[in-house]
Amino acid sequence: MDKNNKVFGIFNFKSNKNESLCENNEPQEGLENTSVAEVDPDDPPVLPDVQKLPSESIDIGDINTGPIRPKLQTYPKTVFGKQNRGFSSTLFDGFPWLEYSIQKDAVFCYPCRVFGTGRSEDTFVTKGFRNWKKISGSISKTSKFNSKSKLEIHATTKQHLINSEKWASYTQNIKSGSVHTQMASAYREKVLKNRAYIKNLIDVVLYLERQGLAFRAHNEEKTSINQGNFKEACVLLSKCNEDFSTIFNEKTNYTSWSIQNDLINISAQMIKNTIVNELIESGFFSVMCDEARCFRQEQMSICVRYTKNLKVYERFLDMCKLVKDTRIVFNCLETLYVYFSHPGNDAKFTEIQVKLGIKKTSLTRLSDTRWNCRVRNCVAVKLNYKAIVTLLNDEINSSTNKDVVQAIGIMTIITKPSFIVNLIILEEVLQIINILSTQLQKKDATLGSAVTLIEGVIKTFESLRTEVEFHNIWEKIINFTKINNIIPDFTGPNSKTSKRQRQSTSNLEDFHVFATTSSEQQNQNEFNQYTESYWRTHYYQIIDTLIIHFNKRFSSNSLELATSIDYFHKMNYYESQCFIEQYKDLLNVDVNTLQSEMLVVKNCVSRRNPNFTLEDIKLIMDAELYPNLYKLLSLSLTIPISSAICERSFSAMRKIKNWLRTSMNQDRFTNLSLIYIERDLSNELSNEKILDTFAISNRRLQL
Template identity: 30%
Template sequence: MDRRTFFKSKTSCFTDLNNNTSNSSLQSGENVEELPTDCTAVGPGSSSQGREDNSGNVTNKRGTPVDLGTKDTGPSQPCLPEYPKTLFSKQNRSFSSEYYKTYKFIEYSKEGDAVFCFPCRLFQCSSSAAYRDPAFVINGVRDWKKILAKLQKHADGAPHRQCTEQWHCFEQTKATGSVATLLSESHKTTVQANREYAETIVDILLNLGKQGLSLRGHDEGETSENRGNFLELCNWYARHDRAFSARLNAPFNLTSPDTQNKFLEIAAHLVKDKIIHSIEENGFFAVLVDEARSFKEEQMAVCVRYTEKLEIKEPFLGFVDCSERVDAIGIYGYIKHFLGACGIYSLPTVGQSYDGAAVMSGHVNEVQQKLRQDHPCAVYIHCMAHKLNLVLVDACKVNRTANTFFHIIESLYAFFSQPGTHHAYQKHQKELGVKAELTALSNTRWACRWKNIAAVKSSMRALLSTLSEFAVLPFRRFVEASGLLSNLKKTAFCVCLVVFYHVLSMIHVAHKALQKKDTTLSQASSVMELTIKSLESMRTSDKWEELWMEIEAFCNSLDIQVNEDEREHTHKRPMKRTVALDSCVVTSSVGQREYQSNTTQSVKEKWAQRLYFPVLDTLLGECQSRFSTQTMEIARSVDAVLKCDPEGAQCLLNEYATALSINPKLAYTKMNLVKMNSQHTSSDFVKEALSTGFNPNFEKLFKLALTLPVGTATCERSFSAMRRVRNWMRSTMCQERLSSLSLLHIESDITAALNIEDIISAYHAKSKRRMLLH
């Protein structure tokens, strides 16, 4: 066999062996994409004792030595203290580890005592098929006399350079990954950076919405000094984060008004979904509705009442523009459509609460009656806070002295609301060590007038000092100041001030209790019963004696003489007295005088007959007439359920047992069991009993007692939030943005718990985005 045929057969044999090794590496999970497409990987095989031919090369019968390197380990370059020596002519020669420094591609086999080329052995390319010398690939070289020359010649060859380039590509691919892997990692990195930027944008939006602050500015151009809260906060954050700054200055940066609206709409939708989910778990709810004017629109606030884990919830759902039609049919249509869009109109509605307007409360064909046609068990409850206001309005306006007194209080606020007079008033307050601010009177919240009266009573000396200072020339409003000073020094004003301070203090406490979200109908009924009893206890001569002593002490402290102010009641003609009314207290001036002069009465008795007893009689009469309707009967039944009294719960069961699928007998049984465990049952004790022993019938009944509404105070609070969100500088805000911002602001606790990633995912899912977010 000639030399050419010998090397050809050897090359074919080891190529087959190396192909098998490559297949085994694929089976072990090695990534095929990491190998060059035009290369054939050659793996190490087993070896035996080699033999030296005429050229000094080492040949192996069963393949290359096993101690050579692999693709994962790299070239095998052992550094031995002494390498085996071979006799060349008359001199022993051996391999040297210094060759590694010059030729980094070589590897040494201790078994074969030979040198191999690592890249040519494992990364032999198909383009080097004309490679004729297999010495550095298969057989190895051990000609230590001419090794340097052979290494240099091999390194300068084109096939070796191609294999070396493939080796470097393989190492780079192993370090950074394949092209597909690089693209995938690049996509993940881009998405992660985009989502982090979007999370910051959404977080700024949510915080502004939660605080009820404006987002947009009047001029949001690049040259504007104030671009609005949202863009200014983004620019402030960009000064502290370079990555955020780079994306904020990009063409598409998620700060456009349309993008803001989409993010706000998604966030508000998530808040509403959480509320609706709680309503569905409860199984039924009560609806609360009220209306208010917002610039040129009539906005209707829709709130609901339900229980969550036996705790009362009264969340706000949204505003509805009802300007187009405000009659019963229109308002009912708006309510039905809004609740239907929320997906809860089909659920049982157990109660409805509005103010006392005829279009809402009428029992013939108005809103509450139309809702009962679809939900027969939706009992209408007139807002108890509104009822209390009506009681006070009737009590104070029926008496001329009381009416005059509140006009003076309002005139005081108007006078001292001017900067000059207010500054002087504060100066006198500081000298006296008093701090009380006069506020405007509310035409709808009469119970809040106690704060005005308390402020006037505590700062009376400062008011007199300030008015005395301004009641002389050259002050331009000295006539007004003189009139107010004269009225404040009258006995009538001092008597009204002390009387209404005590009367309205009790009303104020009751009003606060009726406005709480967690107040039950039974608690509201108890509050009103206690208020009525307190008013009855005040209508005694002994109580009037105590008040009169306080009035005299108050007047003496201000150097005001107590008299009956006869000049207010002098008439040109003598007043005609009716004998039939001598034993009565006249509460109306229609047909008779409010005050009949009697020279035998003392000043104290005249003021009692003129002011104190008429006001109390009117209050008691109005309370008994307005709070003795069907609402109070339901309230007593609610109280019975909360106290586990089966006999008193019959009213609720008769009304709701069929609609809510409550078995009365099973509910009675559970109530008796709970009552037997404790002689003094309370709502907290019943909640604990329900948590330990599940009873669906009594649990529904207990939830019903908590769900029945008390009033529309939550709607009133939403109007206060609406005026903060939609002020005179934001009057052009669209309805969707108003409702979304108001919901995020009012339900700020739910807004704070939102997952920002859910908002971004929902934003991305709506349509394709120019910014990669998924």
């Protein structure tokens, strides 16, 4: 019994005051703690058999913490003979496997205790070594051999070396993992680098899109001095990012035009999805379309208008190419501007104006987004027609200018009857349209306030479709040709003149003929009548087209509805009956409740501002308090007043598709326009989401 008490007596000790210092494996503040890396929960290594100490001994390391090596200012002292001896923290430097227990005031061997087997030395595994006299060894004065310390002796034992090797292997395994884990880690690391690389490409694409800059260059080879904005930006990134440079310099670096198109298309599609989701949330929307010319192509801009919390949003959706052939007049007007914009030609043009006594007038450039400039250009060409023809003839006759071929081409077009007739007719009709255009472009203009002017313009075009008005136009055309010394051939394009002289048949010489024969069609008066009849039809076609389109755009029902909406925004219930009756069933509006809601809102806003506006109404509008009024008000704001958003898209069109980018295909042009115009949405795009969509398709790069 006494033996057993002595053997196990080392476990029967009380917790001292230092026990709390190492509770829950947390070392004392100010102590250094050496630990190995944490175990990967996804691939846990096989844990060795651990030598267990009594449950009280919790201040030394385990397999997760590593050896506990507290460095104290003073360690407990034990009397050995006549000297007080204790542990010294300097021993930690020479023995990395050594650990110290504050509770037991003893040292242990971490690898032997944790990774050892039953054959390991008990002193450094379970009991702990605390004979401080032998821990440092001794120097013999009589013998040439010095005695080794107990630590040095233990460090050279076979079992300790085996356990140390196990510890080193385990530590390395924790850091690098098994072969499978290492392969998986290498794959994950490669994927992360590839994804970071593609994200950088996406950032470059989005930057160029938002700024409306070109991507490509004429020569994108590595030997080119300018590889285009996209590749040059990639070269710049490769100088700052080593991982990016590594992939960028590989053969497959994902910078081709097809990859650019994929990233552009994904970005544009995400913006479209955002707009579509907002349209669905809104419940109703309107579609606006307008067209303009861009490098000999007609482009139609498609936009939508909707409300979100009574805030109006107008979004660009698409740009569609239209095919039109009747663009001769405006193409020629543009060519005239380009030709006379040269300083030399402009000086000669001014000189001829002075000689001919014509008021100095400059030719204006045609704008694809502002149609009123076409009126000024038609007027300028008409007034300066004689000076233009004179200058072009001088250029052609002198044949010293390298632009003589261009001058011949312009001269051929402007002397054609079709150009002269269309110039005079377009001047007349565009001046009428410009009046209405100016009114509708005002910031505070509404369709309801312009009803009278719209009806007046339509009536004006209807009055122009008469024989009298055509004769007036025809006289202007004839006088124009006489003033400018032009003898145009006004023969219609479908008329055919035979080279053979037509003669009356000899069988009719002895008869009185009361009907015309083919030979009499040579009569000049009848020929003029035929010519005038052809251009009369041409004139009527232009007027009819304008009337039809005006009636479609501004029908009587739409004008009545527009007026009713204006009254509705003024909270006038009775004058807005047309609008209310039109949509009450669609929106399930209770008319009686609506009338009460309008009256209450009108009284509320009138107290604040007698001349209240729509913005004042929005401030007090609540969907739960005024449900019927809220729905109708949202719908009224959705109905567009003008196509201003389309015109803004045309302004962006020229920036994106400039003279150096005319070969761009339609899909790329549309996507770039969408990202550039809807910049508030493109700024919110996440390169992570774009990358995830991009990675869905089969890619050589592991993503």
